Amino acid sequence: MDFGTGWANEVHAMKRTDSAACRQCKHFRNDAKHVEAALPGLSSLSSAYAAVRCDDGICAVHERYIAASSICPAFEEGYAYAFA
């Protein structure tokens, strides 16, 4: 049995919110596995699945850890690393 990235995410996270925010940007990645891999030690005493993280993620353009509601001129709509 494999639930992929999480059935709860797939069932409940379909709603599109503010357009042109980082959460829709191809340079932004905020899935928990990626965040934990990018920030060593995070899972030792906390977690990328924690509520305090909200939907924060990593911007590949600015190399910053940012809120998903942020905006910037480098925005490009698309799926992060879709065909990389």
Added chain:
Amino acid sequence: MAEIAHTASSQLLKLRSPWGELFRKEDWWAIWIGLGLIGVAVAFFAGGGSIKWIAVAPQKWSHLSDVTQQLRQHGLQYAALFVLWAVAFGIGAAALGIKISRFLPAFLLVYLAAGGLYFLGQWDQAAHYNLEPPLVALGIGLLVSNTLGVPRWLDPGMRVEFYIKTGIVLLGAGLPLTLIAWAGPVAIVQAAIVSLATFGAIYFAAIGLGLDRRLAATLGTGGAVCGVSGAIAVGGAVGAKKEQVSVAISLVVVWAIIMIFVLPLVSRALGLSTGVAGAWIGTSEFADAAGLAAAQTYGGYAGSVPGIAGTPDAAVSAFTLMKVIGRDVWIGVWAFVLSLIATTRWERTGVQSKSSAAEIWNRFPKFVLGFLVASAVLTLVTRGFDYAAYKKEVVPALVAPLQAFRTWAFTFAFLSIGLTTRIREFASIGARPFYAFTIGVVVNVILGFVLSTQVFSGFWNRLGQ
């Protein structure tokens, strides 16, 4: 194709739904699991029964033959308990996106190792040889992960925060709501004094050393509020650089692990009561899991180390009140205020953050709600019993089994801390962030000690009685 499917579903993680939050964050799963267990326990108790058969726990032993006898007698119960935990945590892990086929084998090993540690803690000579289960779990985990290495297939089973949050929700069942209402305000006052002083010390030391404001704020919140969780919450809110968040995480983890050993050791040397030591640990430790390891260790000294007053549970209770109620719940406020300052006062970064008061709720550590509900439920259920009846009927049938569940959950977490801490993978810290954070550690520890042992000592001593 598989990559496209994976990426598309990853993209869904970026989108947010208010109701999806209830199933895609481990805080909520800790609530569902913790309150679910409490609900079943209460239902059995109300019907005149108990869940104690499945809430099996090692008993005191003197010789290895006692252990084998316990295992022979209760082997089926231990197997059933594994199935219960595997189902509960497995469903939660699957919803979070962890492959259940990878979670279960890893969790089996965690369960077996935790069982071994639980048994070790029940050895009648354990205290004599300083073999407190949290410290042994941490020590063995650190040694293995930093020498032999831990196979990657074990990673899915080592969810420190998932286990510790579930344990904290279960802990709520052992703390009457009246006690939380009585002690909560004092905890908030003490924690506020220390949090503000520690944040100020780290932040201004970092600025004085020429560090970036966003790094200063991330370090400050990591030291002052809730450790790694505080660092990632504020790091994201202010838009810190990725490596700045990594530096803060590394510093918090290193100091938190040092403090797991130092705080109980110093408290023991000074003969602090369990309530006072728990309050000090709650004020001066940096993370929930680390602090609970230290507090549970110290609670274990009560009754076994001469000169340490107070009940074993008082250390964990005082720690939880101080850390969870006094510090953790304010992380959303810190994140909101600092994001407001960052967006209006600090230099621009190329990314524009949106500061909103909704941040206060969005970043609220939701598992605290489960802790409070658990406390309210048990307070309601037990309100009709006098003290004698409570001891005779409620404790063995309802409270003790829930305590056993809690100890299991904490032991899973303590073991996982050491096994997931791979120091060689940490970000290079640099001298200036280290100095800034260490100044905050000194302020935090001294101030926390003075407040716990002098200013509010009478209060924390009473809690331990």
